[in-house]
Structures are given as structure tokens and as C-alpha cells.
Amino acid sequence: MNGGVQSILARCIVDIPFLDLLARDPGAALQGYDLDERTRRGFRELDVERLRRFAGLITKVQNNGLWQPIPHTRALLNHYGLESDVFVAYAEVHQRNRTTAIGRDEQTRRFLDFLRGYLALRQAPACLGVREVLAHERVLWEIERFVDPREPPPAEPVALPASAGDFRRLVPTVRGALRVEALSCNPLEVIAALEAGRFRPGHVTPRELSLGYLRSEGELRILELAPMAGALLSHVDGRRSLRRIVDLAFAGAAGRPRFGELRAFFESAFRQGLLALQRPGG
Amino acid sequence: MGIDAGSPRVGLAHSAYVHQFLRDHPDAVDFVEMPFELLHHDPSMIRVGGLKPLILHCASLSMAGAIPPDSSTVNAVQRWIEETETPWLGEHLAFVTAERGDLLADEYAPGEPYNIGYTVNPPGNAESLDFVLRSLDLCDRCFGVPVLLENSPVYFEPPGSTMTQIELINEICARSSARLLLDLSHFYISARTLGFDPVAELPSLPLDRIVEVHVSGVEVHGGMHLDDHNQRAPDVVFDMLAAVLRRAPVQAVTLEYNWSMRFPIPALLQEIARTRQVIAAVTAVTAAAAETQ
Numbered sequence: 367m368n369g370g371v372q373s374i375l376a377r378c379i380v381d382i383p384f385l386d387l388l389a390r391d392p393g394a395a396l397q398g399y400d401l402d403e404r405t406r407r408g409f410r411e412l413d414v415e416r417l418r419r420f421a422g423l424i425t426k427v428q429n430n431g432l433w434q435p436i437p438h439t440r441a442l443l444n445h446y447g448l449e450s451d452v453f454v455a456y457a458e459v460h461q462r463n464r465t466t467a468i469g470r471d472e473q474t475r476r477f478l479d480f481l482r483g484y485l486a487l488r489q490a491p492a493c494l495g496v497r498e499v500l501a502h503e504r505v506l507w508e509i510e511r512f513v514d515p516r517e518p519p520p521a522e523p524v525a526l527p528a529s530a531g532d533f534r535r536l537v538p539t540v541r542g543a544l545r546v547e548a549l550s551c552n553p554l555e556v557i558a559a560l561e562a563g564r565f566r567p568g569h570v571t572p573r574e575l576s577l578g579y580l581r582s583e584g585e586l587r588i589l590e591l592a593p594m595a596g597a598l599l600s601h602v603d604g605r606r607s608l609r610r611i612v613d614l615a616f617a618g619a620a621g622r623p624r625f626g627e628l629r630a631f632f633e634s635a636f637r638q639g640l641l642a643l644q645r646p647g648g
Numbered sequence: 649m650g651i652d653a654g655s656p657r658v659g660l661a662h663s664a665y666v667h668q669f670l671r672d673h674p675d676a677v678d679f680v681e682m683p684f685e686l687l688h689h690d691p692s693m694i695r696v697g698g699l700k701p702l703i704l705h706c707a708s709l710s711m712a713g714a715i716p717p718d719s720s721t722v723n724a725v726q727r728w729i730e731e732t733e734t735p736w737l738g739e740h741l742a743f744v745t746a747e748r749g750d751l752l753a754d755e756y757a758p759g760e761p762y763n764i765g766y767t768v769n770p771p772g773n774a775e776s777l778d779f780v781l782r783s784l785d786l787c788d789r790c791f792g793v794p795v796l797l798e799n800s801p802v803y804f805e806p807p808g809s810t811m812t813q814i815e816l817i818n819e820i821c822a823r824s825s826a827r828l829l830l831d832l833s834h835f836y837i838s839a840r841t842l843g844f845d846p847v848a849e850l851p852s853l854p855l856d857r858i859v860e861v862h863v864s865g866v867e868v869h870g871g872m873h874l875d876d877h878n879q880r881a882p883d884v885v886f887d888m889l890a891a892v893l894r895r896a897p898v899q900a901v902t903l904e905y906n907w908s909m910r911f912p913i914p915a916l917l918q919e920i921a922r923t924r925q926v927i928a929a930v931t932a933v934t935a936a937a938a939e940t941q
Contacts, residue, residue, distance in 0.1 A: 368775040369714035369747050371808040376746035376762035398749075401808075408807025416804040416841075416872060423874050424766040430907050437910055450869040464765070 370399045374409065379421045382458035389414040422454030429453070429460060431470065432477045435507035438557045439481070439500045445565060446493050456480055471511060478504050494567045495556040502553035505545045505579050506586075513543040513581055526633060526643070530625055534609040538602050538632065538641045542582025546591065546600035549575055554588065576600075580640070594623060595631060607646060608632060655931055656861075656898045658923050659703065660916075661877070662686065662696065663906035669913065670699040676920055681705050681738070681902045687728050694731060703860070703900060704734035711783040711797065712770035713743035715761055722790050729791055735899075736793050738829045738860060741780065741817065742767035742800045769800035771808035772816040777823070780816075784824050796829035796859050801875050802838035813838060814852050821854040828854065830896075831862035832888045833881060833904075840873040846884065850891050858896035863889060863923065864904035877907035880915055886926055893930040901927065 374396070378385040388395040392410045401409070426449070433440045443449045453460075459480055463473060478500070485497045527533050551570050554577075559565040576596025578589040591599065597615040606614070608628075616622040635641040659679035660666055666680060680696050684706040687693055696702065706725055709717040729737060745761040770776040780797070787795045797820065802813055811819070820826050830853065839846035863886075865879035892898060901923055905911045 367808060368771055368773065368779070371771050371806060372714050372743050372746035372768075373749060373762065375768060375806065376743075376764050377748075379764050379766075379768070380762055405808040408805075408809070412807060413804055415870075419870065419872050419874065420803045424764065427907065428765060434909065447869070450867065450874070 367400070367402060367405060370401050371405060374399060375417075378414075378417050379424060379457075380461050380464075382421065382461060385414065385418060385421065388412075389418075418454055418457075419450065421457045422450055425457040425460045426450065426453040428464075429456070429473075429477065432474050435474060435510075436478070436481075436500060436503040438553075438560055439496060439503055441560050442493070442496045442499055442556070442565075445560075446496065446567075448493060448496075452481065452484060455484055474507070478507075491567070494572075495551055495553070495570045498549045498551050498553040499556050501547050501549060502557075502577070505547055509543060509545065509579060509581050509586065526636070530629075533629060533632075534607065534612075535646050536608050536632075536643045537605065537646055538608060538611070538635075538643050539604040540580070540599070540602055541639055541642050542580055544581075544599060544602070544640075545579045546596050547577050547579070548596060548600075549577060551575075552590075553577075594627075595635075598628075598631065599635075602641065654899075656893065656901050656927055658920060658927070659700070659900060659902045660920075661705070661862075661902055661904040661906040662693070663911065664909040665911065665913075666906075667696055667699070669916070670696070672913075673917070674699070676917065677903075679703055679900065679902075681904075682732060684708060684725055684728050684737075687732070688724055697732060702732040702734055703736065703738065703902070704728055704732050705738040707740055707742075707767050708744060709739050709783060709787070710742070710744040711739055711795075712741055712776045712779050713745055713783075714747060714775075714779065715743075715745050716779075717783060717786060722786065726790055729793055734793060736796050736827070736859060737787070737791060738796045738798055739787075740767040740800055741770070741797045741813075741820075743770050743779075744768070767800055769802050769806060769813065771806040772811040772813055773809055776816060777819050780820050780826075781824055784820075784826055794825075794827050794859075796827050798829040798831050798862070799834050799838070801831075801834040802841050803872070803874070804841065812842070814849065818852075818854055821857050826857065827859045828857045829860040829862065830858045830892060831864075832885045832892070833862065833864045833866050833875060836882070836885060836888065837866060837873045837875060847888055847891055850888060851895070855892065855896040858892060858898055860900040860902060861889060861892060861898050862902050862904050863919075877904045878911065880905075880919055886922060889923070890926050890930055893927060894934065 378388060384395060396406055396409055440449065443452060459476065463476060481500060485493055485500065551572050552575060556565065556570060559569060576591040576593060578591045578599060580587045580589060598611055601611040601614045612628060632641065636643050657678035659677050659681055661681045662683060677700065679701045681703045682696065682705065684704055685708060708721050744767055745763050748760065748762050784795060799813060799817065836846045839849060863881050865876040865881050867874045867876035867879065903919055903923065905916060
């Protein structure tokens, strides 16, 4: 009989829909298992939520390594008492992952995707700052793991055309790797507070900002970008023209900056070495 | 390091930070408890044994499982017992694998059992007793060192139970020469789950069989107490440690703070110091009592 009990308990842990069925309709879940009446009653009276939390604990332990790139996200989740809940919710995905041979990077990516979705469903006061710190740490991880460390060769200097039409046709390329994140509070302030041991949700100041993560010449720089700069730079991909970038950045917006303002921004980025500007097909 | 008389030694469960910790604090601990599964996966981790003696710990033998330990796992454990020169093998009173049944066979791995990858407390009944005795007998025949059975945390009473975990442990010890690894945090969790006083209930265990003790943290979530090797042990665990040391022939106390690469080193040093203080206090009292007799 123990074989049946162990099978059911094991299945509850590795097959979360079965655990859900046991919670909802124990009779249906236990059908086909050879159990005596006393044991069957034991399962009907089992606190399935405890079993669910246990499955969450197992998920947490089996994913210990996934916190490595996001230590401050973990600290914040702990602060809000959400870490265990995250893994209770993640158990099903985790068990699916266990059935396929995926590497650590892919496991991490799936977990970070899940965490982003999980946090998106939560109201800000219950997890203020977590989404931003997660986004920040994810960018750092992706830049570290996946961005080709080779720098693009310096572009041949171009004489910036005087005509607006020619200028709009230029194709900008970031000189290095750039990621832009639009955020609702500054994750760097949250992390500083965490590291100093003085983090309080009440101290988080909500404000819209964009951070640019620029890896260039072997160094990573994090720049706070003005809203217009963030919007424009997030569409620079080395293929789009300035005209296309401006269209994308301000699609649906009530208005757009004057051309002179945009030109001044791109010229400044060019002169500071952030962007290379090339003629189309050049 | 063998099973012998003397003051208990203090060690750390292996974690990614342990190698550097041992270099920075060479005298802080006496041994490292090394998971068999880690060595099996990454044999180079044996290098930690160059810094401190190793005690081998295992979570793969499914001692209380309906499916007996498979021979390839037993052989691999045996190999690492020899390589590490461990004085004993710690293993859980638990099951890890379970029959899947024909209807639920994995289409990509027919015949494969469920593998939870984690130890689960078995039902307390005569069948579990038989399974454990069978596994202990197998280990006796295959390994040249004793196996210490570690109590799993009880998060819920497994259906089919006719005896408590404490009764099951007593039955195992009555019918075999089994020795024990008492995980104090697990015992505390079981006490919270089942509603007994952990300190008062300690004497109901066969204390004379305890060779090693585990210390780790406990998380309380949604009213449920859960194992947590990422935070410091609660005070009650140290009260339990003192109570056990007074009555059991404990040879090793292992701090299990191994779920985070970033466990704060100052806190770890404090936990080690606190453990040594408890050991010293109990040793002093025991010595004084012996003198007066």
C-alpha cells in the first residue's frame, strides 16, 4: 500500500494539475489507486495547501542557483514575504522544465520571464520597487552573458549633412551595446538602500525614468536618460534610419519634438561617441 | 575522523562559498559535510577535502521508498565513501522516487519512476519500517561505514500512517543497529506541524544512537514552518542542541547554511561561535558532574 501512497504524494509534487485535482475532487484524483479505506480517507482529509507549499519549497531548493544574477530582487521578495509564494506559483513551470534538458541560461531566462509576469499581476504597494530591480538585474545579466564583448570598429567620421532630409536618412549605431529600460522608480536607489540595510517601501519615490546600460570599451556605464533620449535610443538597432527611429519613438504621442531639438540630440550623442552615424548602405 | 568519544566537532554543509571561507578562516570549522550528489555531478569538488576532512551526505538512496535503491546509485555512493574517507554516511529517512504506474508512464522514459529530486517523509507504518530495514541491510552489505538516518521534516501527516515518525525511528533502532543524524530544525518543524513541544519530546528519541546533529534555519510562511538553510537557526534550535548534547554521544554538529551563495560570513562566524559555546557549556557541566560523582 505504501507504494500507492508514495506514488500519489510524488505525483502531487511533480504534477501540479494532479495536486489541483486532489484539492478539488479527491475522489476523482484517487481513482485507480489501490488504497485501503483508511488511507483513502487520509488523502481526503489531507491539507492539500500544505502539500502545495511543500512542492513550492522543493521548487525553491531546486532553483537555488537561479538567484545568482538577481540577488537584490531576491532580497526584496524576502522583504515583502513573497519568495515562498513565488515558488509555489513556479512549481508547475519548474516541473515542466525538469522534463526537458535545458541549460542554466535557459532555466534562468524562463524563471526571469515567469517572475516578471508574476510581479505584473501584483499591486505596487505589495512589491514596490521589485519590478524595477528585477528589470535592472536582468539587463545586467543579459549584458554580461550574451552581449558580444567585441566592440564595433569606430565608424568613419561623416560630415553631418546640413539638409534635414539627408540627416533623417542617416543610420545610427550604438558604439558598444546599449539597453534602455523604462522604469517607474530608480532601482539603483532601491539597491543602495538594501545594501545599507535601510530599505523601506515608503522611501521608494515613484517616478518615470529611463536608464541606459551602455557597455563600451570593456566598461559598463549606467546613464539616466531624459525621456526623449530614452525613447529614441531604445529604437536604435544599427539598421533603422533616424526618420524611422523618430517615428517609432513618438508613434501615438500627442506631439513630437521639433526637428532642431532631435538633431541637437543626435549630434550630441554622435560627438560624445555614443553613436556612430552612417549613410544608408554605408 | 571516526566515530569515537570526545567533544563534538563543528562543521559546515558544503556551499559555493565554503572553499573560500575555509581559506579565509582555516580554523573556524573542523569538517565539511559534502553532498554525494555534488561529487557525483562534479568530481573536482573533492578538492575541498584537501582543506578539511569530509563527511559524506546523501539524498539519493530513498531508504524508505517502495522502490529499493538502484545498484548504480549504491555503487556510486560506495565509490565516494572510499574517495572521501568519510567516517559515516548521512542519509534521510525518506523516499525520493515512487512508482509511476503503467497508465502514467512517461512516454519518453517508459518504466521510469517519479523522481522527486527531494526527500519526502514516508508514512509511519510497518511497511515503511520494512523498507528502511531492507535498505539498511543493503547499505551494511555494500558500504564499509555506518549509515546515519536523518529525520525528515514532517509538513503533513502522510496518509496510511499508523505510527508517528518518532515511533518509526524507535522501531528502526529497536530492530537494527542503525545510528541517527538528528536534524534539529526538522524536528522543530515536525513539532510545529504536529503540535508537540520539541524540547520536551527529545527524550522520546533513541538519543544513544545520535552521532551527528544538523542545525539550520526555519521559515514561517502562511502559518507553516518550513526548512530554510538561508537564515539563522531560531533560538529554540540551540536549546535543543544543548539538550541533545547532554544526553547523546554526538560526534559532529553540522551547520547547514547552504542555500545561498551569499550567506553573510559575519553571521556564519557568529553561528559557529554560538555552536561552540553551547558545546563548551555542556562539556563543562558534564565534566563537573563527573567529578562530583
